[in-house]
Amino acid sequence: xxxxxxxxxxxxxFHAIEERWLPVWxxxxxxRSGRPDDDRPTKxxxxxxxxxxxxxxxxxxxxxxxxxxxARHWVQKxxxxxxxxxxxxxxxxxxxxxxxxxxxxxxxxxxxxxQQVSSMKRYACxxxxxxxxxTHRPDYYRWNQWIFTRMFExxxxxxxxxxxxxxxxxxxxxxxxxxxxxxxxxxxxxVTKKKLNQWYFKVTEYADELxxxxxxxxxxxxxxxxxMQRNWIGRSSGADVAFEIEGRDEPITIYTxxxxxxxxxxxxxxxxxxxxxxxxxxxxxxxxQAEFATYVEKVKGENEIDRLATDREKTGVFLxxxxxxxxxxxxxxxxxxxxxxxxxxxxxxxAVPAHDQRDLDxxxxxxxxxxxxxDCTDENGQAYGDPAETGIAAAGDGTLVNSGSLNGMAKAExxxxxxxxxxxxxxxxxxxxxxxxxxxISRQRYxxxxxxxxxxxxxxxxxxxxDQLPVQLPAAEGLDLKPKGQSPLAAATDWVNxxxxxxxxxxxxxxxxxxxxxxxxxxxxxxxxxxxxxGPFDVLDAKRWAPVDQYVGGVTHAILHLLYSRFFTKxxxxxxxxxxxEPFSALLNQGMVQMDGSAxxxxxxxxxxxxxxxxxxxxxxxxxxxxxAGPPEDDIDWADVSPAGSAKFLxxxxxxxxxxxxxxxVDPATGDQALRAVTHRTLHDxxxxxxxxxxxxxxxxxxxxxxATRKVIDSGAGASDPAxxxxxxxxxxxxxxxxxxxAEDMWAMLGHEDVALATYxxxxxxxxxxxxxxxxxxVKGKVRGRLEVPPGIxxxxxxxxxxxxxxxxxxxxxxxxxxxxVRAPKLVNIVTA
RNA sequence: GCCCCGGUAGCCCAACUGGCAGAGGCACGCGGCUCAAACCCGCGGUGUUGUGGGUUCGAAUCCCACCCGGGGUACCA
Numbered sequence: 090x091x092x093x094x095x096x097x098x099x100x101x102x103f104h105a106i107e108e109r110w111l112p113v114w115x116x117x118x119x120x121r122s123g124r125p126d127d128d129r130p131t132k133x134x135x136x137x138x139x140x141x142x143x144x145x146x147x148x149x150x151x152x153x154x155x156x157x158x159x160a161r162h163w164v165q166k167x168x169x170x171x172x173x174x175x176x177x178x179x180x181x182x183x184x185x186x187x188x189x190x191x192x193x194x195x196x197x198x199x200x201x202x203x204q205q206v207s208s209m210k211r212y213a214c215x216x217x218x219x220x221x222x223x224t225h226r227p228d229y230y231r232w233n234q235w236i237f238t239r240m241f242e243x244x245x246x247x248x249x250x251x252x253x254x255x256x257x258x259x260x261x262x263x264x265x266x267x268x269x270x271x272x273x274x275x276x277x278x279x280v281t282k283k284k285l286n287q288w289y290f291k292v293t294e295y296a297d298e299l300x301x302x303x304x305x306x307x308x309x310x311x312x313x314x315x316x317m318q319r320n321w322i323g324r325s326s327g328a329d330v331a332f333e334i335e336g337r338d339e340p341i342t343i344y345t346x347x348x349x350x351x352x353x354x355x356x357x358x359x360x361x362x363x364x365x366x367x368x369x370x371x372x373x374x375x376x377x378q379a380e381f382a383t384y385v386e387k388v389k390g391e392n393e394i395d396r397l398a399t400d401r402e403k404t405g406v407f408l409x410x411x412x413x414x415x416x417x418x419x420x421x422x423x424x425x426x427x428x429x430x431x432x433x434x435x436x437x438x439x440a441v442p443a444h445d446q447r448d449l450d451x452x453x454x455x456x457x458x459x460x461x462x463x464d465c466t467d468e469n470g471q472a473y474g475d476p477a478e479t480g481i482a483a484a485g486d487g488t489l490v491n492s493g494s495l496n497g498m499a500k501a502e503x504x505x506x507x508x509x510x511x512x513x514x515x516x517x518x519x520x521x522x523x524x525x526x527x528x529x530i531s532r533q534r535y536x537x538x539x540x541x542x543x544x545x546x547x548x549x550x551x552x553x554x555x556d557q558l559p560v561q562l563p564a565a566e567g568l569d570l571k572p573k574g575q576s577p578l579a580a581a582t583d584w585v586n587x588x589x590x591x592x593x594x595x596x597x598x599x600x601x602x603x604x605x606x607x608x609x610x611x612x613x614x615x616x617x618x619x620x621x622x623x624g625p626f627d628v629l630d631a632k633r634w635a636p637v638d639q640y641v642g643g644v645t646h647a648i649l650h651l652l653y654s655r656f657f658t659k660x661x662x663x664x665x666x667x668x669x670x671e672p673f674s675a676l677l678n679q680g681m682v683q684m685d686g687s688a689x690x691x692x693x694x695x696x697x698x699x700x701x702x703x704x705x706x707x708x709x710x711x712x713x714x715x716x717x718a719g720p721p722e723d724d725i726d727w728a729d730v731s732p733a734g735s736a737k738f739l740x741x742x743x744x745x746x747x748x749x750x751x752x753x754x755v756d757p758a759t760g761d762q763a764l765r766a767v768t769h770r771t772l773h774d775x776x777x778x779x780x781x782x783x784x785x786x787x788x789x790x791x792x793x794x795x796x797a798t799r800k801v802i803d804s805g806a807g808a809s810d811p812a813x814x815x816x817x818x819x820x821x822x823x824x825x826x827x828x829x830x831x832a833e834d835m836w837a838m839l840g841h842e843d844v845a846l847a848t849y850x851x852x853x854x855x856x857x858x859x860x861x862x863x864x865x866x867x868v869k870g871k872v873r874g875r876l877e878v879p880p881g882i883x884x885x886x887x888x889x890x891x892x893x894x895x896x897x898x899x900x901x902x903x904x905x906x907x908x909x910x911v912r913a914p915k916l917v918n919i920v921t922a
Numbered sequence: 923g924c925c926c927c928g929g930u931a932g933c934c935c936a937a938c939u940g941g942c943a944g945a946g947g948c949a950c951g952c953g954g955c956u957c958a959a960a961c962c963c964g965c966g967g968u969g970u971u972g973u974g975g976g977u978u979c980g981a982a983u984c985c986c987a988c989c990c991g992g993g994g995u996a997c998c999a
Binding site for chain 2: 100311312313316317319320321323325327343344345346347358401403427428429430432433434437438439440441445446447448450522523524644647648717718719720722723724725726728729730731733734735737738740741744774783785786788789790791792793796799803863865867869870871872875907908909910912915916918919920
C-alpha cells in the first residue's frame, strides 16, 4: 500500500480526502487500459475530446462525470476498458487568442492543455494518460494529410469553384456551423456568399449508406440525432425531366418530386445565380439582359439574414426565353429567381403553381397562370379551393385531371406511370436527390493541417508523396495571422515556394488548411496507438478495440462531427483499413448545464464557476450532483440542484465505513437478512440502471441502501453486524462511479485498496426472493384490500382468497360478479355486474 | 410552417413499459441531541399525472385532438 489514510478521522473532510488520494492514483494509474497480452473482453468508452479552451467549466464537468460512470462501471465488471482523452487543438480558439495577444498559437495551446490535464486529474477522470493525443502536433496531422492523399487518389477529395459562406468583416470563409442565424458566430456580421475555388470531400458519394446505416443505430443512438441526420441528408426521390429550349441546342433537365403534375407546369424557373441563368439571359434582348444583371447583383449582395426572412416576397426576372413541356408541347416562359437554388438538383425547375406553394407564391406575384391537375383533398379530407383564388397550393393526394393519359389515376400511380412514359420516350428518368452537400474542407487560416497538395503549372494538382509528410506548418513568428481573405500561409514565401514532386519544376504549395472537423473524424482510431509512426492506426488494433462501444458527448455535434466520422469510417473501410461500417455503436448525449433557466454566460451574469463549486463542495459532490440531477440527456439547471445536499449524503455514506466494526472478510451470511436483501437488490438493479444510463436512479438506490444501513447500525444489530460491512462495501463500490474520492477513502477504511479496480460483487439470487408479496384486491378497478401471499401462489388460489376477503365482500355487496381478472401474485380485479 | 422530445407534489425527479401514483433528493415544518445553535438523528406526502375525448376490467403509461415548454430545420422543387 502506498499510503495508509488516517482511519480515526472523525469527520468527512473532502479537502483532506482529495489531497490524500490524488497522488496515490497518480502513482498507481488504475485506468491504464490493457496492453496486447490482456485477454479480458474489451470496451471502448469515449468522451468527445475538448478544445484546449482554458480551464474546465461546468459543461465539461457534466460530460466527464457521466462518461466516467460508464467507464468505471465496465472496469468493475471485469472489462479491459479503453477510456482515452486528447485535445482537438487546432482551430479558432487558439488562433483568435494568438491574434489577440500576439503570441504563438502552439505555446498558448500547450499551456492550456497542461492546465486542463491537471484539472481533469483533480476531477478524478478515469482516463488512460498514456494515450493522450493532440491534433496540432505534426505526428497527428501528418496522418490527416496521409488520409487526405488517399481520398485524393480515390476521387473523394477534389477542388471546385463554388459559392461559399463569407464573412465580410473577418475576410474569411465560414463553415456552415459557423453561421448562426445568418450571422458570423464570431463577430455577428451578416454572412454573404463568395465564389471561391476550394477543396471538398465527396461525402455525397456515401449519401445512401449514411442514410440507410442510421437504421442499424436505432435504439443505440438517440432518436433525435438519427432524425437530425436523416433530415440533413434529405434524400428525396422523383424524376429528372428534359425540357427542350427554343433557340438552344441542349435541353434543360429539371428535377421534380412530382412528375405526376407535369401537365400542370405553367412556367420554368432557373436559379438566378447559376451559370445556366447567365447563359439563357445572353440570348435575350438588351433590356432583359440589363434587368437580369441588376437582379443578379441584388441577389448576390443579399446576406443570409435577408434570405432567411419568412414571408419573403418572391422576386425574379422573365428571361424572354421558352421551354417546351415534353408531355404536351406547351411553351413555358423561363424565369430567373433566387427561390431556386443553384446547387440543388440541376438548378432549374418546372413550376406547378397549383400544387406547390412556392411556385404558387411566385405565380401570384408575377401574374402567371395556375392550372389544377390533381383533384385533391388535404389530410383532413377537406377539398381545396381554387389555388389561384385562395393562395393555398393543393399539396394533397387525389385524382389526376387535365393530364391526358394520367387522368383518373391516384398520385402514386401517376408518378409511376409518367416516369415510365418519360423513360420510354427518352425525355426523363427516375432520379434521387440529397440535401447533403459535399464537405468544404478548405480554410483560409493558419492554425490547421496544411493541405498536402502542390500546384504545378505543368502537372496540375500533385499530392505530396507520403515519405515527405508531414507538410509542417511554417513558424507563426513573422506571419500576420489576422483574417484578410487569404490564408496567412500565403505570406510564408519560403514555405510556399517549392518544387513539384512529379516533374521537379518550380511549384507552389496549397496555402489553405483543413477544417478541424477532419481532425476529429478519425481521432478515435488514433487513440489505439497514438505514437504509431508508420501509419494512422494499426488494422489489428482497430479489429481489437473498434468501433467505439460507447460515445459520450453533447448534442451540438449531432450532425456534422458524427456525420463526418461516419463518412471517414466508410471511406477507410473501403480502403481496406477497417472491417466495420459505423464508428460509434452507441451514443449518449448529455444535456447542458444552465443557471436560472438559461445558458450560463458572463454577459448574462449567471456564470457558475466550476473551480468555486469544487472548492466549496468538493469534486465528489459536484460529480454526484451532475449524475443525480436527472436523466443524463436532460439539461441541468444548477439553481434546481443541490451540491450541498450531495456533500451531505457523501458524509453520511462515509460515516458508514467509519462506523463498521467487523473485520474484512467476515462472512455476511450470518448478518441481518433484511439489510442483506436491500444490499443485493441494489446490487442487482444497479447494473441494468447504469447500463440503461439511469444514473440518477442508481444514486437514489444507493441513498436507500445508505439509509437502511444507518438504521441497522443505530437501531438494529449494530455496527458489528457483518451485513453492515457488506452493505458499506457495496456502497463504496457503487459510489466509486460517482464520487471516487469518498469511495476510495471508505474502501481504505474498510481495509482494501483501489476501489476502482474492485470486482463488482456477485449478486446472491436467493436474497432477491421475497417471502411474501402484497397483492392488491380491486373491485371495478378501485383498491378495496390487500393480501400478503407467497410469490408462487396459483391464480385459482389467489382468486378464492381475494373473493373471500373482507374488503372485497364489502365492496361487492349484492352485486353479481361478472368476471375476475387475476395477475398472480400482485393483483386481483373483481368486476361486478 | 415542418420534424423531434418533454409536461407527475412548491422544486429536481422515480414509477419493473397497462396493474396500490411515490423510490431518492431539495425546500419547508415538528421533535430529539445542545446552555443555545450548527452538524447529526428521527418524524411529516392526495396531486384534476398539461387539457379534452377514446381503447381497456384497469391508463401517468396505448390512440386521437388541442394547450404549454424546449430543441432541430427552414424556399432542397
